[in-house]
Every structure is written in C-alpha cells, then in structure tokens.
Amino acid sequence: MMKKLLTGSVALVLAVALAGCGANIEDTGNEPDDAGSGLTHIAVGDIKIASQTDAYAAQKLGFFEDHGLDVEFTYAANGQDILTAISSGSLNLGLAIPGTAMTANASGFDFVGVVQDQIAHEEGPDSGGLIVRTDSGISSLADLEGRSLAVNATGANQVYVSIVKTLEDAGVDVSKVQFQEIPFPQMPSVLEQGQVDAVAVVDPFTTMMLSDSAYTDLAWYYVEALPGMPLSTYWGTREWVESHPDEVSAFNAAMTEAVEYLRANPDEARDLIAEFTGLDRALLDNMPDIQWSTEVSVETWEKLIDIYVQAGLLPEAVEVTDLLTAAALD
Template structure:
C-alpha cells in the first residue's frame, strides 16, 4: 500500500548513509557501563539518585530543539540532580554516531536517524519527544524569479537538505510521489542549514529545505515558499525527539528517568507557551531577537513519547527504501519502569 494511503488511514561528522555502518562497527563502544543488565532484561524503574550527573546532549541549533535549552535555563535538569551541556552539530546523522561512540550521552534528532541506527543493529531508546511537523515551521523554498512554481517543477532540479536520506528528503519524496513527480530526476544535495540561503541565492541549488530560524531568513532574502513538506499526508507527523543508546539506558536508569522528567517539564512549558522559544533561540543560534519574533514555530506537546505515534516513520522509511523492514517501535520507545 502506498505511504500516502497508509498515513491517511490513521547539523558535521558523518552522513546518514554511513550511520548504520558506523553503528555496527562501534557497537562495542556504545555509551554505557559494563554493569548494564543483559539485553533481554528491562531497565529498573529509575527512581533513585542519578548514576551519572553530567550529560552532553547533541543538538542542532534550530528552533525545534529549544526544549533542551529551556530545561537548562529553567533549572529543570538541576532540580533532577543533572548538569546538561548541549553540543551543536549539523544534524542527527552526525549526532547519533557520536552518541553510539560514547562522545555524547543523548542526541536530539529527527526520528529517521534513530531508525537508521536501529535497523543497522544498534539498539536505540527514544526517551522524549521533540516537536510535531506542521505547515508553518518548515518547507521547501526557491528564488522568487526561478520559474519554479510547483512541486512538479522540481524534476531535473537540485534540492538541498541538511542530511541525505533523512526527514527533509523523505517527506519531500512522499509529497513528490503523491504529485506524480519522477523522484529519480530530482538531485538531493546535502548542505548545512546556515549555508542554505546563500547557496540558493548564488544559484548553487534550485531549492532548499529549511526549518526555523532559517526559514524566516529565507523569507527575508526574498525567496518564496514552494510548499510545506509537513502537509497533506505528512501533516502532524512527529518530527524530532531525544534518543540514547539502549545500553546507556539500562546502565543508568535513574539518570535517564531524571532526564525524561526534566524534558517533559520543558515540553509542557513550550506546549502551553510556545513563544518562550522566541526568547531562548537567540541564545544558542545566530538568530537575532528581531528575527526570533518572526519565527513560525513548530508544535510542542506535553507528555511522553509514543510508539503508536512514531509508527508512521516505519511506513515512510520502508516505502521510500530507507530501511528494508520495519523496526520494533515498542522496543525503541523507553518508558521508565515499563
């Protein structure tokens, strides 16, 4: 069944293509301790003192990931006995391998990065949700005078995404399939978010996929939005979340439970008052307060990550050939004490 029918019934170390292979080669050095329970044993409930109090969390400096900085600024981590240091990168395709290597303890990434690692043989636990995709907060942009007026006009063109075979490319392909575009005639090119607008303006690519704050920068440059890639069959799809290696989770259940509690407080705050993101984004990106005031924000939701909600990524990634078979989402999503 095509992905559109299935859905309707319901930032720079490595590229994504190498992530699964790297995951396999780094399995022996993933970020846990030698005292982790056996693979088939559940982690304890995690109600005690954190086993590890200092964590490095990999992030991409975009508006979607404001919750980590909110949790730091509001003292939510500190209340749980944790010291969390965000570490920026180009995207989840770089962060997940770094997490597997033990360089960082958690990564904030779009879900395909986690599924690619899982499909490659490394057990990943999704511990907290990030944001949901919507029509306002990201999309594909072109130069106003490009002559590109619809998704069909992208045949034969170069489209830049921050990481290949990940959220931008996959969701664009879903919409291209629906529109009857010959995807084989579209060239996807990897480009860091900060380079997107300048490369579009110089003619290096024909279209760019950007999220905030880079989308507002694209608009300010005179570019036009061609379409929102979280629209139609992909509207409301969970966009990003926080993951850890299953080995780290099993070895440090108290730390992980404390981390989850802090992140859920931050998500609840942003779900109720998303404008809080406008104040925090300039503190971790090059966004000015004036630009932040114009951002079109994603959707934050309160509560825990849900395997049921994330199952759509199995549909998308299998349908688009990113993974050969679905992964066990119930196994991936971690709930303390479950």
C-alpha cells in the same frame, strides 16, 4: 509507493561512521558538579538550534537540578555524530532525528528513545519549507521535474525522505529531479545565485528567506509527508537506558516540564531561543511557533516507520514500543 532510497553501500557507510571512535562534537567545557552536590551527572549530546531551546531552558531554569540531575551538554553538528559518541560511551544520551536512529538500528545498533521533544505542525507554515525564487517560473511541485533541488543530505536523511514522499504524492517523477547536497546555511546564497532551482530548508532559514519577496514556498514538506511528523528525540543505548532507569525518568520529567513551560510562555520562549542560538530576536517574531511536544502519537510514529520501510530504508517495520521507552510513551 516510494522508490527505494538506500543502497547496501550507504547502509554500510552509516554503520562504519557510527562504529568509529571519534565524532565531530564540541565539548561545552562544563565540569561535572561536585560529588557532594547530591546530583547525578550525565553527559548529553545536543545541537545548538532553535528547536533544542527546550533542553537549554531545562538547564537554565533548574528543571534538571530539580530532578536530581547535573547535565553536561556537548554540542555537535548533526545527530549521526551524537549517536557515534553515544555508541562509543562518550555520551549517555543525545539528540537525533528519528530516521537517523532507526536506520542505525537496522544496521545493527540498539538505540532507544527516552523522550520526544519536537514534531511537525499539522499544517503549514512549518519549519521545513521547499522554497523557490519568485521569478523562477516554478509554480507547482510538478515544475521541479528536470530541475535541481538542494537538500542537506540524501540517503536516510529525514529531510530528503520527506521531500521524496511529498514529491511522489504529488505525482512527480522523482528520477527527473536533480538532487544536490548542500548545507542549510549555504542554501539561500546558492538559490539567489541560480546554482539550484529550489531548496529544502528548515528554520531559521525558512523564515529568513520567506521574509524576502524574492522567494516563495512550494510546500511544507514535513507536513505534506506526515502531519505531526516526529522531528527530534533524545536517545541512548538500550544497555545504558535499561541500567539507569532513575536518570532516564528524571531526564524525561525535566524535559517535559521545560516543554510545558515554553509552550505556556511563548514570548519568553523566543527570548530564550535568541539567547541560546544568537538569532536576531526580531526574526523570531515571524517564525512559526516550534511544535514542542513530549506526547507521543504511536500512530504517527508507525506511519513514519512505514515511510522508511516503503523507501527501503528499513527492512521491516519495528514496534514503537521497542523503539521508545515506556517513559517516552507515557
């Protein structure tokens, strides 16, 4: 059984952050379309990372417009900032990894998912990699006891939760692992310099590091924790979602079309990723395909919820039908 990872004080910090007036978000500067266009304007928060190229494609390829939407994107550093902006009314919808929204709801908020768009692979390679130096002497997860491991955040963070479950399932005494909070972009350098013994990264850092023989992977932590784990979903407040069914349905339909298009055209998908993120196109040829999917596995979501309950991050299990809209589940 997973040890409880979230104390009352951490839950309070999350609630206070989400209740705050401001969030660290960057306005794209896109002006809403003219009222005479016939399009309905909505404001959506996102993160400029490879996996969210589907939303970029929906915009660029006209899927949003085809469904009557003028979508104005605002970019943030993380899902918590986006949920903050949604709760304040600055945004209508926005991206967050499920664990962030679920724990926010447990603290008194009421976010509901309108479309899932990415899941983990069923087996590695995957975006989430636990990586060590090849010359570190670490050859198994058990070797991490007494060692330091960098994660981007602890507490309710889904990377951290997945890492802890992966380690515990392998029989590792997690209390003997020294976790350090380090942003993803800094992880390659701190591992190279020996400041930590292992890092839990996501793509593009996973692919970048493993292209160098100086590094090797110990585990694909999302896959090990829960194959097919839901990784990104767009959320709104229940009040806004229930009062804007047409906009929600249109957003879901456009995102679904974008996901289907990218999966059917992998080379063009990589071109769009490079265009959206600025990543080197050659690097993308070595990156595992992003597992875009709007098809919800209720069973997998239930397992993710159970992981959070077992970790003490949720007081009790919630129904997937309460967490996601009917359109998201369809």
